[in-house]
Amino acid sequence: xxxxxxxxxxxxxxxxxxxxxxxxxxxxxxxxxxxxxxxxxxxxxxxxxxxxxxxxxxxxxxxxxxxxxxxxxxxxxxxxxxxxxxxxxxxxxxxxxxxxxxxxxxxxxxxxxxxxxxxxxxxxxxxxxxxxxxxxxxxxxxxxxxxxxxxxxxxxxxxxxxxxxxxxxxxxxxxxxxxxx
Amino acid sequence: xxxxxxxxxxxxxxxxxxxxxxxxxxxxxxxxxxxxxxxxxxxxxxxxxxxxxxxxxxxxxxxxxxxxxxxxxxxxxxxxxxxxxxxxxxxxxxxxxxxxxxxxxxxxxxxxxxxxxxxxxxxxxxxxxxxxxxxxxxxxxxxxxxxxxxxxxxxxxxxxxxxxxxxxxxxxxxxxxxxxxxxxxxxxxxxxxxxxxxxxxxxxxxxxxxxxxxxxxxxxxxxxxxxxxxxxxxxxxxxxxxxxxxx
Numbered sequence: 259x260x261x262x263x264x265x266x267x268x269x270x271x272x273x274x275x276x277x278x279x280x281x282x283x284x285x286x287x288x289x290x291x292x293x294x295x296x297x298x299x300x301x302x303x304x305x306x307x308x309x310x311x312x313x314x315x316x317x318x319x320x321x322x323x324x325x326x327x328x329x330x331x332x333x334x335x336x337x338x339x340x341x342x343x344x345x346x347x348x349x350x351x352x353x354x355x356x357x358x359x360x361x362x363x364x365x366x367x368x369x370x371x372x373x374x375x376x377x378x379x380x381x382x383x384x385x386x387x388x389x390x391x392x393x394x395x396x397x398x399x400x401x402x403x404x405x406x407x408x409x410x411x412x413x414x415x416x417x418x419x420x421x422x423x424x425x426x427x428x429x430x431x432x433x434x435x436x437x438x439x
Numbered sequence: 440x441x442x443x444x445x446x447x448x449x450x451x452x453x454x455x456x457x458x459x460x461x462x463x464x465x466x467x468x469x470x471x472x473x474x475x476x477x478x479x480x481x482x483x484x485x486x487x488x489x490x491x492x493x494x495x496x497x498x499x500x501x502x503x504x505x506x507x508x509x510x511x512x513x514x515x516x517x518x519x520x521x522x523x524x525x526x527x528x529x530x531x532x533x534x535x536x537x538x539x540x541x542x543x544x545x546x547x548x549x550x551x552x553x554x555x556x557x558x559x560x561x562x563x564x565x566x567x568x569x570x571x572x573x574x575x576x577x578x579x580x581x582x583x584x585x586x587x588x589x590x591x592x593x594x595x596x597x598x599x600x601x602x603x604x605x606x607x608x609x610x611x612x613x614x615x616x617x618x619x620x621x622x623x624x625x626x627x628x629x630x631x632x633x634x635x636x637x638x639x640x641x642x643x644x645x646x647x648x649x650x651x652x653x654x655x656x657x658x659x660x661x662x663x664x665x666x667x668x669x670x671x672x673x674x675x676x677x678x679x680x681x682x683x684x685x686x
Contacts, residue, residue: 292652292669292670293667293668293669293670293672295649295667296666296667296668296669296680299666299667300666300683306683307686310679310682310683313679314676314679314680314683317672317673317675317676317679318672318673318676320672320673320675320676321670321671321672321673321676323673324533324536324540324670324671324672324673325533325670325671325672327532
């Protein structure tokens with residue numbers, strides 16, 4: 259069923275391009291997340307030569323191999339791909355049945371992304387997750403997480419997968435007029 | 440009529456299924472977290488363990504960085520135009536990786552006198568309860584053997600630790616002996632509390648500058664401009680940043 263829905267959506271190349279664009283953007287943002295201040299500072303600064311504005315952010319993308327574990331790199335890539343697919347499918351769906359959007363699908367997708375961001379942010383020791391938890395006064399909760407916060411990334415993959423499944427199901431569910439008698 | 444009722448029942452079931460999707464997703468998420476807690480054996484933080492060393496806010500002020508001085512642990516020339524000030528946690532696997540990267544950076548830029556590497560402590564107790572003791576061990580190495588022994592000890596410590604709290608603390612005096620320090624004096628120093636404040640000051644300084652994870656580095660340029668660098672970045676990125684800071 260999912261495969262059929264994917265074929266239906268990605269038969270039109272515009273959705274494939276949209277998915278690729280969103281996936282690539284999500285991946286780049288996820289990898290840059292710990293250094294977003296540096297990237298923004300370098301790109302905005304008038305004192306930085308143009309070549310450095312391009313080269314430095316590009317070289318930071320290499321941190322997927324140095325600042326991520328195999329597990330966190332895997333779910334970062336998966337979340338990016340699933341997010342791209344999800345956005346493309348939702349766009350396809352919304353353009354056809356705007357009144358029939360399932361709130362559950364959207365909420366699951368949103369939760370998936372939110373959870374994924376926490377997991378991705380925890381790629382380095384501490385980082386975004388630790389700060390977030392500490393801000394809410396529950397920094398100690400990390401002591402209970404055997405994977406040091408990667409649990410959020412895994413949950414993100416599951417929720418996004420679920421959101422894609424729910425959207426695919428709705429796409430495959432034909433809108434027909436029911437017989438009343 | 441019967442057919443109409445059946446259709447209505449089917450529609451109700453479908454709606455119920457859709458309504459159930461959200462709670463099911465939340466239950467799965469909750470179950471995973473609960474599973475993680477159970478898997479960890481319900482560990483609780485040790486009494487008295489410092490819990491406040493984590494960043495108070497996400498964005499700090501780089502200008503709050505304690506200026507580099509001769510009191511710091513410096514590899515390379517203190518007067519080098521570019522300084523990489525690293526706040527590190529010895530049990531963080533990314534700091535272990537970054538130690539190797541920075542040694543490679545220093546092999547070229549350090550020997551040319553272009554870069555000085557400054558090491559400061561940033562143990563994250565929530566993740567690595569042993570890191571603070573290891574920071575004390577490094578300070579003891581410095582006390583007994585000076586700056587060179589500090590770095591020798593640091594290199595060896597990062598080499599032998601499997602990271603993620605994997606080092607047996609009984610190894611600390613053995614590492615001291617390995618780098619040529621008096622094991623007995625080292626153990627006495629290690630048992631003392633004289634470096635606790637110094638380490639805590641560096642942790643707080645890391646937080647004040649915006650450090651919310653390790654390794655957290657601040658690259659100080661020739662003109663004094665500061666660039667934040669979070670995580671174990673590839674050597675190409677570090678070299679790019681050093682080149683930029685040296686202009």
